[in-house]
Amino acid sequence: MPVRSSHLALVARAAATAVIAAALTTTAPAATATAGTSGLLDLVCAQQLLPEPTRLASALEHGVSALLVRLRNDLTVDELAHLAADDTTWLDECGSVFVTDHATPQDQQVTAEALPAESVPSDVFALASRPGSTRTIYLDFDGATYSGTRWKDGAEIVSPAYSIDADRTTFSATERAQIYLAWRTVAEDYAPFDVNVTTQRPDPSALSRTASTDQTYGIPVVVTPTNSVGSGCGCGGISYLGIFGTVNATDYQPAWIFTAGSGTGGYDVGQIISHEVGHTFGLSHDGTNQASYYAGAKGWAPIMGSSYGKRASHWSSGEYAAANNTEDDTAVIARTAPVLVDDHGNGAVGATRLTAGTTATGTITTRTDADAFTFSANGRTALSVAGPAGLSNLDVRLTILNQVGATVATIDPTADVADDAAMSATWSVDLPTTAATYVAVVDGTGFGAPTEAGRYSDYGSLGAYAVTLATGGSTATPPPFTTPTTTTTTTSTTTTPTHTTSAPSIAFVTTRLPAARAGSRYRATIRFSGPVSEARVDWRLPRGLRWAVVGDRVVIRGRVRRSSAGRFATVLSGDGDSVRRVFRLVVR
Incomplete structure (x- = not known):
């Protein structure tokens, strides 16, 4: 993606002023939370904020309104701050957030290999993990053409089919095997949720959402050798943030996977597909204070980090050391792809x-x-x-x-x-x-x-x-x-x-805290549920803050004198169970 122009600040301020004024004076009803904020999206795009796609941090530094970006993308203050600290996060001309994911280093890219013929279905373009679901993740390996989207200013984008060799007209046995492996990988990552991972081209209505009452929707993912979407991106994949299940968001489709950046091995292609689709659900990167992506260790990594080549990849809530993101991944996904109904009883009764x-x-x-x-x-x-x-x-x-x-x-x-x-x-x-x-x-x-x-x-x-x-x-x-x-x-x-x-398990209801302002009074609550007998903060809070347990919540209040950013942990105990969660608190 190209870097912003030198006149970005003046253009952004003028556009932002006009659009915020319109947004705050409109009398149109807001869209429901489950349907996204499409009404505001249309309003914002009536006036371009930027002359070209720009890194989020740079756009904010040069005059784009943080409030407008938050409204445009349905973000909290802390979510916006987290995204702005990640150099893979960009704004398009209308202020929508998209992510350009780094390519896998060449020495880590896996070369595709053939699998035993008997283990691969005869038709790898008719795979479906949950065909009865009304929600769809469509893996498009056989080439695609898009035009009129937010990508590349609406120009036609022709993406050739996934290929390992020079022949892009047919699929070899090795290519079919890797498509099957990629599908299995994505299907496993999304197995807990009511969503169909498929390689069979669905009707367009299965991928679009026309109203909040429309319960049939999804996301296409194009897997193609090279990036023909935007210049300057030697990346493994790109996708818009939080568009899965948003009403009238087909202009922000598809998500893209570039095998020149991800490698052609089916397992790693599947890993980055799950990662990019995670962005469309609204998930941001699992990183550390030093890196946008956490690569894990010893065969394990978070899916929204860098899970290439890892035997165990998991959705994460930021429990690893130095995590910079405590987002509850499974809860975010479940907002638009609900968790499946339990299939077996939990004990002897109902087994x-x-x-x-x-x-x-x-x-x-x-x-x-x-x-x-x-x-x-x-x-x-x-x-x-x-x-x-x-x-x-x-x-x-x-x-x-x-x-x-x-x-x-x-x-x-x-x-x-x-x-x-x-x-x-x-x-x-x-x-x-x-x-x-x-x-x-x-x-x-x-x-x-x-x-x-x-x-x-x-x-x-x-x-x-x-x-x-x-x-x-x-x-x-x-x-x-x-x-x-x-x-x-x-x-x-x-x-x-x-x-x-x-019995009901103990759990945190609150997963994020609002930012504090230096010198101002601060109050926040950490709500919890279940049979909790004790709740405590086991790491020191910023100086000036104190905590107390009031009913089903931990109340934090006080005044912090200096700007800072830190973490503390809260522990819930009860009925022989214990749950610990790390919270990030930013003082601006």
Whole structure:
């Protein structure tokens, strides 16, 4: 994208003044929150703010109204500040935010390889993860032409099909295999949500939203070799922020993936697709105070950071060390692509019956979700739980209960570097010859303290899985990898376990704090829910502020004398559970 002109400040001030005046005097009703702010979008675009696309920080420094940008893009003060600190964030001529994501370094780009022919469907352009959903993420690999959009001033944009070789007229076996792998990767990332990830071209009505009552909408994503959208962007992908589910936002489509910047390997292409679509849901980057993207460690990284080549990639709430973004990713996505209805009961009551020699499937949709299966077993028994090989987000913890509800075993393999074996779990045991009834509880778990490099909580440990049972001479297809040695804990049969999933969990309702102004009085509340018996702030607040618990909230008040930016943590405890969240407080 080109750099702003030297006369940007004068142009921006004049345009902003005219548009803010119009916005504040209009009597038109505001659009609903679920439908976006399309009425204001149209009003703002009647008067261009900028002569050309400009980095957000530069635009604000040279006179573009922060208030107008916030209204235009439905942002809080802190959200705007976070975006402005990221050099990948731009404003278009009308003041809409878009993101140009950095290319993967050449030495980290993966070269596409062929997959076994029997593992790839015959038609990779008819894939659909949830065909019954009214929400769609369309992965367009076979070339596209767009015109009349906000991209490239509305000029026609012709994007050739995804290709690895010089032949762009046909898809080789390797290319089809990588398209399939990319689709599987995106489908797994969005598995907890009611949205269909598909490679089959939908009707245009499935991708546009015409009114707040229109519940059929989506986003197209064009995967193409090179960037023909804008000059000066040697990037891996670009997309507008927060347009998924916004009324009359088709002009801001599609999102773009450039394999010259991402590499042609299907897994990494899938990772950047999920990342760009995350921007269209309204998500910003997971970085640190020193970098726009956090690359994680030891096989783990956040999806909205840099998750290229990582075995475990998760949606994040900024629990890792030095995180600069505590955005609740899954909650933001769920505003326009709701979390799926629970598919299995959480305990012995309502457990799904599992038959030996067969496979059952399920999805862990939230950190509080657990799925239970009841089964009879005797003799040599193996019960295995695993997500999609090579790309599952779910780190499985498997708990086995006997017929009186006592815990027989807890299986939670670990590895220093995330891999398939550590993300799955198998209960392997020799039982008496007389059959008995058991319950297997599948849950997503974390590994270690999230503030340690390469470790993570159960926040993003979500996704699809399959359960297989072999017992008493039966057989079932096991997961295609070796299960590591597991730790088994035996518990007295007279103990009745307490299932935290049957009671409301403690949680933070507030996830962001408003900024304070130096020298002025400040008051903010951190609301929480659930059976909280204690709430406390365990890091020091800025000097001049104090906190107190009042009912279902922590109230912070006082006066800060100096401008600063810092973080503090709040801890909620109750019913044997504890939740910790780091809040960022900016004093301007």
